[in-house]
Amino acid sequence: MASAPASPPAVAPSAPQVPAAPLLRVLRGERVDPPPVWLMRQAGRYLPEYRALREAKGGFMELLLDPEAAAEVTVQPVRRFGMDAAILFSDILVVPWAMGQALAFEAGEGPRLTPALKDAPLMLALQAMTTEAGKLAPVIETVRRVRAALAPEVALIGFAGGPWTVATYMLAGEGGNLEAARLAAYRDPLGFRALVDRITNVTIGYLAAQISAGAQAVQVFDSWAGVLPPAEFDRWVIRPTAQIVAAIGHLAPVIGFPRGAGQQLARYVEKTGVTAVSLDETAVPDGLPTSLPVQGNLDPVALLAGGEALDRALDQCLARFEGRPHVLNLGHGIDKETPVAHVEQLLARLRAR
Known part of the structure; x- marks a missing residue:
């Protein structure tokens, strides 16, 4: 007696496909219209809700190292403005803090790292420092909390400082003083190379943990890249950034931000292998591959000015990158005096196109 034909195997219903976040699509090389938008320092002092929370926590480090509060700060601009991405609320100087320097943020004076490495031979200073990666655990917990709080269409961006820029703070013990690092790079190239290599290795582990x-x-924010001549730029900006990209680029897209790179920008893109490049307000995309995702270029001062000046600057920025993968952003961080209404104006004009 012939047996009954076997029933076809049951097929489980497939889960609905969730479209990738617009920012991630751009980082894959797609053109999205209107372009996705987020702003550097979008979680910060221009927002009244941020100022209230910082005051309640009592200080910047207290806020940064509280994952619940830091996650809240990270999502505040997404909640208020509907940004296409959140960027982790943290600071580039947590890396030297984890490497053994003391870190404090003094009201009205900015960050202080002690001891400043310019005050001792670099090799001796490095021997005295012990990296404790576990100190960064609160920041990694913030990442987990933020990702759980965001909608799937909102991307989450982690970050770290470029090794050259971090080294400038570590040598001087403060921001804005670039002479100490530049002198060390010339006078003690072996010691300075050891410092940059250590920063690079810690940064790789830190970014991998964020991912x-x-x-x-x-x-990767290299805010002081533009002060270096070509050979030094290759040595202290391109080389360590290429090492970071080689180590983690297969895990997530890497956006490079060599502020002030100018004519060295195309070489930076070619030699580092970054997925995308963020442009400061003075940069032009000449010489960059048209398939390369670009970000930024809008003058933060135009956002501070608002009105017709902002409308004009936005229109020019969008026209400059028409037809290529583009993420709308500023050429640097949003000024703390920027009115919330100006951010609303920017977004309204962008989304009405």
Whole structure:
């Protein structure tokens, strides 16, 4: 007697496909219209809700190292403005803090790192420092909390400072004093190389941990890249950034931000292998591949000015990158005096196109 034909195997219903966040699509090389938008320092002092929370916590480090509060700060601009991405609320100087320098933020005076490495031979200073990666655990917990709080269409960006920029703070013990690092790079190239290599290795582990916790892209902020001549730029900006990209670029897109790179920008893109490049307000995309995702370029002062000046600057920025993968952003961080209404104006004009 013939047996009944076997029933076809049951097929489980497939989960609905969730479209990738617009920012991640751009980082894959797609053109999205209107372009996705987030602003550097979008979680910060121009927002009244941020100022209230910082005052309640009593200080910047207290806020940064409280994952619940830091996660709240990270999502505040997404909640208020509907940004296409959140960027982790933290600071580039947590890396030297984890490497053994004391870190304090003094009201009206900015960050202080002690001891300043310019005050001792670099090799001796490095021998006295012990890296404790566990000190960064609160920041990684913030990443987990933020990713759980965001909608799928909102990307989460992690970040770290470029090794050259971090080294400038570590040598001087403060921001804005670049002479100590530049002199050390010339006078003690072996010691300075050892410092940059150590920063690079800690940064790789730190960014990998952010990605593992839920960051979907990371940005490397090299805010002082533009002060270096070509050979030094290659040695202290391109080389360590290329090492970071080689180590983590397969885990998530890497956005490079070599502020002030100018004519060295195309070489930076080619030699580092970054997924995308963020442009300061003075940069032009000449010489960059048209398939390369670009970000930024809008003057923060135009956002501070508002009105017709902002409308004009936005229109020019959008026209400059028409037809290529573009993330709308500022050429640097949003000024703390920027009115919230100006951010609302920017977004309204962008989304009405």
